[in-house]
Amino acid sequence: MQAALAAPENRHLLEYVVEDPFGAHVFPGDEAEYEPAAFLADLDEQLARTEPIHLWAYIPTCAYRCRFCQYPVVLVHGDTPEAEARLTRWVDWNIREAALWLEQVPSLASAPIGELNVFGGTPSLLPAAAIRRLLGFYRESFNFGPDTAIRFEGDPSTFTVEKLELLAELGCTKLSSGVQSFDDEVLRGCGRKHSAQMCVDFVEQAQRLGFDWISIDLMYGLLDQSTDSVRRDLETVLDLGVTAVVCTKLHLRSYTDTRTGVAGVKPAAWQLPDYRDRLVRDGHRWPSLGEQYQMREILTDGLRGHGYVEHPTMYFARDGHGPETWKSIMVDQHRQEAEVAIGLGGSSSCRRSEAITHVDWRRYSEAVDAGRIPLASATRFSARAREARAIKMALSSLQPLRDELHRARFPGRSLLAEPWRDAFESLAARGLATLDAGAGTVALTPDGEVLVEAIINTELDGAPAPPVSRARW
Ligand SMILES: C[S@@+](CC[C@H](N)C(=O)[O-])C[C@H]1O[C@@H](n2cnc3c(N)ncnc32)[C@H](O)[C@@H]1O
Ligand code: SF4
Incomplete structure (x- = not known):
């Protein structure tokens, strides 16, 4: 050190x-008890004259729940007509919610969109027709220009060749996928339902199809992960030559406590102390803080040594490709533009205030069905x-x-x-x-x-x- x-x-x-x-x-802001309606008014005023903003649609569906994940997700199992209907319902809600934002924040329709990200959850689970409808709606209803990039997120097992071809056809040039690790044992421990080979296949297939930007998420500090395993992850990343890598330390403290992210209603399995203890009793091992620093160093030094640039923190892009656009729109000193998040647990902000959308799907859907933007709370900045x-x-x-x-x-x-x-x-x-x-x-x-x-x-x-x-x- x-x-x-x-x-x-x-x-x-x-x-x-x-x-x-x-x-x-x-x-987050320092003045609580701010009315969400006041946030929408602040946002509208800022958007009346703005540089390109970040717009995201959050589709919360997942086919399984990873043991580390505290995001607001909704499980949809199987490949049945019922499952398809449940997935499609989230697109219906998302489009309905977006229409409410456009109605109640009039400047949003003309604000230039720097990047649209369809984040999740696992949006790549959606049926083809629903993906087509979702992207078609955003393209028609928001101010997309020739430079607007569209990204789609998913886990490696759900980015099938057909889905990737569809996304390319719909003008999506960026992909993000949660690989987490290229070590099958570590992936199993996380509860991921894909192998390391499927991650490699996904990247190679996306490269063959010519996507401009293929980003993978890696995590360090995972159960039974070793520094050697992280070294192998690095080698695989370098062999594949992915455009971008997001390296995140496993964090188990609730976002609700730190207010630095948005947590769903249910805690992640690894957040439960009894469960963590049982894993240790069963012979599993959590990397120490020292090892976590070593893992971080292996990734950051290794990526930098091969021309990847970190901008912003944790986001690495191959030389000449960065920075990560949506993060740069939000945090770079000369930008710091508004961010509008549509979907369960979204986090939206402008320079005066910020707001969070409901994380409980019942409250969320009740609000949207009743014609209200489903914001749960807002804070203002002094x-x-x-x-x-x-x-x-x-x-x-x-x-x-x-x-x-x-x-x-x-x-x-x-x-x-x-x-x-x-x-x-x-x-x-x-x-x-x-x-x-x-x-x-x-x-x-x-x-x-x-x-x-x-x-x-x-x-x-x-x-x-x-x-x-x-x-x-
Ligand atoms: C919300 S997930 C969506 C990605 C997609 N569902 C997938 O898993 O492939 C985005 C990323 O957040 C990261 N993440 C989720 N929970 C985390 C945690 N507890 N600590 C650190 N990173 C986490 C993972 O790297 C994950 O890929
Ligand atoms: S990490 Fe991705 S696949 Fe796993 S539960 Fe979270 S959102 Fe779903």
Whole structure:
């Protein structure tokens, strides 16, 4: 481990990591009890004049539940007409919900879409006709331009050749898939219902069909995973030459506690302490924190050594291909545009406020059927929090922060004046950041990059942790 990581003054940051954060997806506001209707008005105002935004449709259906996954998912088993009808129902709801957003946020229809992501869950489970209808609806109803990219997500076993051909025909150029590991034993432990070979086959097939962007998710810190196994994952990734890799540490603390993601109603099996203990009694093993750091290092060093660039944190793209567009729209300092999420458990935001959609499918469907946008709660950013959020998001991009951009966005404020100067000087004194007053920049050091999630969640608020209670719709 590097010196700065081991230094006693950075111990709380390492401990934060032990506490299992997942810190760079949702940036919640500091003023709870904000009306979702007020969030929609803020969003509408921002969208009236905007650069391209990120739009996502969330399809929560999965054929199985992975033991690590706390996302809001809905299980649909089998290949029967009933299963097909249940899957199709989620497309009906999604389209109905999107129509409500378009009606109640009038500027949304004309806002340019930088990227549409059909995330999940496992959208690739959807029947062909439903996929066609979903993508057709989004294309017709939103402002797609020649540069709008469309991505579709799925697990490797459900991206059949026919589905991939259909997606290519429908203008989808990007794919994301949760591989997690190329080790069959580790995959079994996670409860994944595919083999490592199926992951390789999926990537090769997608490459043959000419998709521009093939991204896979890898996780480290999984049950029975070893550093050697992660080394083999890296070799496979490099052999395949995938466009992008998302490397995530297994995190089991509830997103509901950290508010840095959106959790479903049911906890993941691995979140249950009794279940975790039983696995250990049965001879299984959780990698230690030290091993998790080694795994991270194997992946990050290995990917960087072969021309992959990390931008933002955890998202690696082959040289010249990055950054990951949807994340860049959200977090890059010169962008930080709005994000609109349609579907169960979606997380939407603009510069003044953010909101989360119901995660309970009954409440979600009741709201949509009754003609209400199914937002469950919203928070607003105070002036100070707006500035802090802009800085945190920019740090998570791993790009140097520029004071000139900060001053233009927040007149009269500067990264090099209080309270930020103090925070950055403290990070610099601990080997985690560098300040260049002449150039007006602040950058994380390599050690700072390792700890970026802990830094943004513990050191840049000047205020206690975000609120737990949120306004109800
Ligand atoms: C919501 S899933 C959707 C992907 C798709 N359903 C699949 O599994 O192929 C997106 C990614 O989140 C990551 N993920 C889910 N739960 C996680 C956890 N507890 N810790 C870390 N990463 C997690 C996984 O890498 C997963 O591929
Ligand atoms: S990781 Fe993917 S396949 Fe597994 S339960 Fe979560 S969303 Fe479904």
